[in-house]
Structure formats: structure tokens, C-alpha cells
Amino acid sequence: MKDGVLVIDKPEGLSSTKVVEKVKRKLKVRKAGHGGTLDPFATGVLPVCLGKGTKIAQFILEGDKEYEGTLELGLETDTYDITGEVLARREVPENLSLEDIQKVFDEFVGVIEQAPPAYSAAKLHGRPLYKYAREGLKVEKPPKKVEILAFEALKFDPPYVEFRVYCGKGTYLRSLVHDVGQKLGCGAVLVKLRRLRKGPFTIEQAVTLEELEKKSPDEIEDYIIPISKALEFIPAVTVGDELAAKIRHGRPLAISAVANMVRLQKVPQRPRVPWLRLLTPAGDLVAVLEYPEDLHASGYVKMVRVFS
Known part of the structure; x- marks a missing residue:
């Protein structure tokens, strides 16, 4: 079996880890891991790194993401989604329109501070938050900066809002929906979520687990x-x-040498990812290095991974 990345269209109801286990059994590979967790109730693009492909998982985790989903207004749960325990029900404003919702969405576009949900894999003191929550312990992880590139309200059929969002790494869609509900004053929970893109990987490249079971190793x-x-x-x-x-x-490799290559080969000087690939003239991958914050600085670049 080739080393690389297999894009799975994750089904609803399975954790990302369970999907990786199923892929490993089917392909009979010893090493595999996913490039970005999806909640069990979410579906869509789940990159699975195979064999030596596990060495690039750190890079795949960095890519931007695109989702489509549905939120329900007038409801709050402890998980910020429809699977959680109901904490409150509120009336949805009668005159609320799609345009009003879009105005609230627009307030979240850009770099924002976001705290993860209590029921999430984000860690505090080395333990996932969901473990504290299951023990009835109320803990809060400090908010972090995330980037929302676009947030579109597609359809409003009260109390449901269909939306599309483009965001950077580390964004919790459940937290985003919860915060929208707070802004609107009626609460909101995530009902459906489908990831359409993760970094360079799209839903068009994905194969379902059912399709995978029917295919031969060559296919x-x-x-x-x-x-x-x-x-x-x-x-x-x-x-x-x-x-x-x-x-x-x-x-x-000196930073000055990288700066000259960037300038002469007209590479973007502020890429959305913090790395730079080095390729041979034949296009073979040599290394991934840390993109220097200051191309005019002295010293050497940090090699993140070198490929033989």
C-alpha cells in the first residue's frame, strides 16, 4: 500500500479515531492517523495519513477549513450542539430575518477570541476538557485567537439557520454557533455539520467507508x-x-539564502501557513522549513522536516 493521504467522507455517529481504525483494518497498515478531528455527529472530509504519510500530519492540521451546517435558535445545551443536555429554551425574536442573522455573522469575521466547548478534546493541564465535564467539574480553558475568513447565512427557516463558514485552524464551530446565539439573545446550538474542505483536501476527493469496503487494494x-x-x-x-x-x-540554510529564493522566484512573502517547501528542479520534495518571520534577519532557518 502506498504512503500518503486517503480522504475519507466520515459518516455520522463515528469518532475520527474509529474511522482511522476501520481504515487500518481494511488496508492492513500499521501506521495511520487523521489530520484534524471531526465530532462524532459531524460528517465530511477527514484526511487519514497512511504509513510515512503520518510524518506530514502536523502540516495537514494547519490548513484552512470549509463547512456547511445548520444551527437551531432558541436552544442552549451543555455541549453547544443538539446531542447535549438542554440547559435553556428561549423565544426566537419574531421579526428576525436572514439579513439580521447575516449582520451578526459578519461581526465574527476576522481574528476573534474563542473558548472551546466544555465537551471538547482541547486539553487543560494535559487532560481533555470532556473528561472534566464528564466528572461534573466546571473548568475553563483560556480563549485563544482563531480566524473566521467568511461566515454566510444561506437560509432561515425558523428556528433553523443553514450556513457556510470558512475558517482557520483551531476553530470550534460549536463555540461559534453558541456565541452567535448569545449575540442574538436567544441561544443557538449546532444541529448538523459537514466539512467540505480541510487544507488542500476536498469532499470531491473523498471516499466513504462503504465504498472503501467494496474496493480492491489496487482501486x-x-x-x-x-x-x-x-x-x-x-x-x-x-x-x-x-x-x-x-x-x-x-x-x-541561511535566512538570507531563503530570502533571495523567495524574491527571485516570486513566492508570497506572507503565506497563510508558516512553512516553505524546498523542491529539486525535478519537483522532488527536499524539506519543509519554518517560514522566517523576518526575511532580513541573520541566522539560519529551522528545518521542520527533511525528506530523503
Whole structure:
């Protein structure tokens, strides 16, 4: 079986970890891991890294995401979604329109502070928050900055709102919906969620677990995205074969050299991801390095991973 990334269309009701276990059993691979958790009730794009592909999971976790979903107004639960215990029911304002909802959505576009839900895998003192919650302990993790690139209200059929959101890594959609409900004054919970894109991976590339079971090993290999292609969302510069060989043998690379390559090869100087790929003239992947915050600084770049 090839190393790389297999995009699964995760079904409702399974955890991301359970999906990975099913993929491992089907493909008979020893090493596999997912590139970004989806809640059990959510569906859609779940990148599964296979074999040596697990070495690039850290990069896949960084990519932007696109979702479509449905929220219900007038309801609050302890999990911020429809699966939780109901904490409150409130009246939805009678004159509320799709335009009014969009105005509230617009307030969340940009870099915002967001706290994770109590029932989430976010960790506090090394323990997932959901473990504290299940023990009846009320703890709060400090909010962190996340980025909402676009937030669109698609349809309003009271009390339900269909929406689409584009966001950066680390965004909790349940928290976003909860905060919308607080702004509107009536509460809101997430009812449905489908991930359409995670980094470079789209729902069009995905295969369902049912389809996977019916396919032969050769047919499945056609769906596996090679490591080099899976990282194409990271900006790249080309280095000569001689320099590539030296980097693979541990030679440090000066920030000034990277700055010259970025300038001469017209690479975006402020990419949305904090890395840069080094490629040979033939397009082979040499390394992924940490994109320097200051291209005019002295010193050497940090190599995140070197590929032989």
C-alpha cells in the first residue's frame, strides 16, 4: 500500500479515531492517523495519513477549513450542539430575518477570541476538557485567537439557520454557533455539520467507508494522495540538486539564502501557513522549513522536516 493521504467522507455517529481504525483494518497498515478531528455527529472530509504519510500530519492540521451546517435558535445545551443536555429554551425574536442573522455573522469575521466547548478534546493541564465535564467539574480553558475568513447565512427557516463558514485552524464551530446565539439573545446550538474542505483536501476527493469496503487494494491506491502532492498547499521554492543533497545531509540554510529564493522566484512573502517547501528542479520534495518571520534577519532557518 502506498504512503500518503486517503480522504475519507466520515459518516455520522463515528469518532475520527474509529474511522482511522476501520481504515487500518481494511488496508492492513500499521501506521495511520487523521489530520484534524471531526465530532462524532459531524460528517465530511477527514484526511487519514497512511504509513510515512503520518510524518506530514502536523502540516495537514494547519490548513484552512470549509463547512456547511445548520444551527437551531432558541436552544442552549451543555455541549453547544443538539446531542447535549438542554440547559435553556428561549423565544426566537419574531421579526428576525436572514439579513439580521447575516449582520451578526459578519461581526465574527476576522481574528476573534474563542473558548472551546466544555465537551471538547482541547486539553487543560494535559487532560481533555470532556473528561472534566464528564466528572461534573466546571473548568475553563483560556480563549485563544482563531480566524473566521467568511461566515454566510444561506437560509432561515425558523428556528433553523443553514450556513457556510470558512475558517482557520483551531476553530470550534460549536463555540461559534453558541456565541452567535448569545449575540442574538436567544441561544443557538449546532444541529448538523459537514466539512467540505480541510487544507488542500476536498469532499470531491473523498471516499466513504462503504465504498472503501467494496474496493480492491489496487482501486484504493488510486485514491491515496502521495506525500509530495498532499503538501502542495505550502508555498515552495526550487533549490539545485547539489544544495538539495547537502540539506538532506544536515547542512543549515541561511535566512538570507531563503530570502533571495523567495524574491527571485516570486513566492508570497506572507503565506497563510508558516512553512516553505524546498523542491529539486525535478519537483522532488527536499524539506519543509519554518517560514522566517523576518526575511532580513541573520541566522539560519529551522528545518521542520527533511525528506530523503
